[in-house]
Amino acid sequence: NAGVTQTPKFQVLKTGQSMTLQCAQDMNHNSMYWYRQDPGMGLRLIYYSASEGTTDKGEVPNGYNVSRLNKREFSLRLESAAPSQTSVYFCASSLTGNYGYTFGSGTRLTVV
Amino acid sequence: KNEVEQSPQNLTAQEGEFITINCSYSVGISALHWLQQHPGGGIVSLFMLSSGKKKHGRLIATINIQEKHSSLHITASHPRDSAVYICAGPNFGNEKLTFGTGTRLTIIP
Numbered sequence: 001n002a003g004v005t006q007t008p009k010f011q012v013l014k015t016g017q018s019m020t021l022q023c024a025q026d027m028n029h030n031s032m033y034w035y036r037q038d039p040g041m042g043l044r045l046i047y048y049s050a051s052e053g054t055t056d057k058g059e060v061p062n063g064y065n066v067s068r069l070n071k072r073e074f075s076l077r078l079e080s081a082a083p084s085q086t087s088v089y090f091c092a093s094s095l096t097g098n099y100g101y102t103f104g105s106g107t108r109l110t111v112v
Numbered sequence: 113k114n115e116v117e118q119s120p121q122n123l124t125a126q127e128g129e130f131i132t133i134n135c136s137y138s139v140g141i142s143a144l145h146w147l148q149q150h151p152g153g154g155i156v157s158l159f160m161l162s163s164g165k166k167k168h169g170r171l172i173a174t175i176n177i178q179e180k181h182s183s184l185h186i187t188a189s190h191p192r193d194s195a196v197y198i199c200a201g202p203n204f205g206n207e208k209l210t211f212g213t214g215t216r217l218t219i220i221p
Contacts, residue, residue, distance in 0.1 A: 042116070042198070042211030058208060090155060101145065101209075103155040 002026055006091045006104030013081040013111045021076040021107050023091030029102070031094045032074035033058075034066060036087040037106075043090065049074055050096075081111045115139075116201055118212035126220055131186040133215045135199035142202065144182045145209065146173050149196040158184075158197075189219045 004025045013019055025032065030051050035043040045058030049068040063085060065077045074093075078085060091104040115138040125131055135144065143162040149155045159166050159173040161182070166173050170189075175182040186193055196214040 040213065042213045043200075043209075044211075045208055048208065088153065092155075100157045100160045101147075102157065103147075106153050106155075108153075 004091055004093055004102050004104040006089075006107055008107060009105065011107060011109050013078075013109065015082060015111060017081050018077065018079050019081065019109075020078075021089055021091070021109075022073070023075065023104055024073045025093040025102065026072065027093060027095075027102065028071070029093035029095050030071070031096055032068065033092045033094075033101075034064075034074070034076045035090045035092065036060065037090060038087050046076065046089075081109075083111045085109065086111045116199060116210050116212040118197075118199055118215050120215060121213070122216045122218075124218045124220065125189055127190060129189050129219075131189050131193070131217065131219075133184045133197050133199075133217070135182045135184070135212055137180050137182075137199075137201045137210075139180075141177075141180075144175055145200040146182070146184050147198040147200065149198060149214065151195065155198075186217075191219045191221050194218050 007022045033048040034046040037043050044060050046060055046064050047058050047066040049055045052071045055066050067075050089107045092101045094101045117136045119134045143160050145160050146158040147155050148158050161173055161175050170187045172185040196216050198214045200209040200211040202209055
């Protein structure tokens with residue numbers, strides 16, 4: 001099915017471990033985004049990529065890095081996980097920022 | 113930075129009732145998004161609108177650009193409409209969305 005595929009769905013990390021969240025879309029969208037969702041707060045933008053080869057910081061980029069590997073794939077890396085990064089992470093894509101968004105199913109990350 | 117406020121935060125209603133969720137934003141925008149987050153966590157885009165009204169099934173979204181206000185209406189509500197409804201608008205001058213904290217809707221049979 002067409003859409004945004006996000007892996008893994010669940011992950012538990014120890015403080016200081018690293019991991020990469022993978023995201024791929026098959027809709028030929030130009031823009032891709034990583035958000036985190038915490039209780040009582042709206043979705044917050046971590047990083048986004050308006051086109052292949054470009055990335056920009058969002059509202060909460062500290063502690064994260066991203067790679068826009070090609071037009072389809074946009075990964076999010078935590079180099080040294082911290083408990084404050086416990087959250088639900090969503091990847092999304094859009095033809096451009098002025099069109100509707102398609103979201104992945106989310107990754108529930110717990111850092112202990 | 114665009115601030116997005118939603119009301120109410122929580123809404124419980126009986127099946128069949130007409131539902132209204134409101135969204136206000138602080139700066140001019142080109143379009144506003146309405147999203148639905150299911151109890152299982154998945155997020156679905158419902159509407160993106162820049163003027164007037166859009167309708168999809170029992171859902172209707174309206175926007176008043178001058179008043180910086182949008183509403184989402186659900187007619188003949190059903191328990192399967194129970195979800196969190198989120199509005200979002202782009203920060204002025206770029207495509208980054210600012211999200212409201214959501215309205216948790218519960219429809220009781």
